[in-house]
Amino acid sequence: MPRGTLTAVMGEMAEKVENLRAEGYGLEVRTPLAVIGVRGTTFHVFADRQNTSLTVVEGEVELSDLDGNTVTVRENQYSFCSSTLGLQAPVEAPFDVEKQPHGDAGEEAGEL
Numbered sequence: 001m002p003r004g005t006l007t008a009v010m011g012e013m014a015e016k017v018e019n020l021r022a023e024g025y026g027l028e029v030r031t032p033l034a035v036i037g038v039r040g041t042t043f044h045v046f047a048d049r050q051n052t053s054l055t056v057v058e059g060e061v062e063l064s065d066l067d068g069n070t071v072t073v074r075e076n077q078y079s080f081c082s083s084t085l086g087l088q089a090p091v092e093a094p095f096d097v098e099k100q101p102h103g104d105a106g107e108e109a110g111e112l
Contacts, residue, residue, distance in 0.1 A: 029045060031045070031047035031052040032047065032049050032052075033047070033050075033051070033052045033065065033066065033081045033082065033083060034047075034052040034054075034063055034064060034065055034066070034081040034087070035063075035064045035065075035066070036052075036054060036061055036062070036063055036064075037061065037062035037063075037064070038061055041056060041057075041058055041059025041060060041061055042056070042057040042058045042059065043055065043056050043057060043059075043061050043073075044057065044097075049083075050082060050083045050084075051080060051081070051082045051083070052080060052081045052082075053078065053079070053080040054073055054078070054079050054080065055073075055077070055078045055093055055097055056073045056074060056075055056076070056077055056078075056097070057075070057076075057097045058075050059074075059075060060072055060073065060074045060075065061073050063079050063081065063087065063090075064087070065081050065086060065087040069086075069087045070087075071087060071088075071089055071090055072090070073090045074090065075097075076092060076093050076097050077090040077091065077092060077093060078090065078091055078092075078093040078094065078097075079091070
């Protein structure tokens with residue numbers, strides 16, 4: 001499967017990605033602590049050297065730590081990976097995912 005990779009050391013992004021799995025493509029977002037496998041979704045990710053957080057607005061995304069442990073984060077869920085706590089199980093987002101704490105992923109999302 002053709003795969004694109006985006007490496008982010010620090011920062012944040014909100015993206016809307018069309019269904020890549022159905023078309024035989026994939027996209028990975030790599031941070032210092034995690035790998036995010038995008039399949040066709042709207043998501044928001046924040047990363048710095050100590051933490052990577054992921055919120056899924058619609059669809060689902062795989063979040064993996066650098067040891068290969070993986071969780072699937074689904075619509076309206078939040079998960080994170082930190083240098084001290086490791087990869088955390090997804091939970092229901094404690095905020096309105098349409099109005100992200102770091103911006104509105106629905107309006108700021110770009111098409112890939």
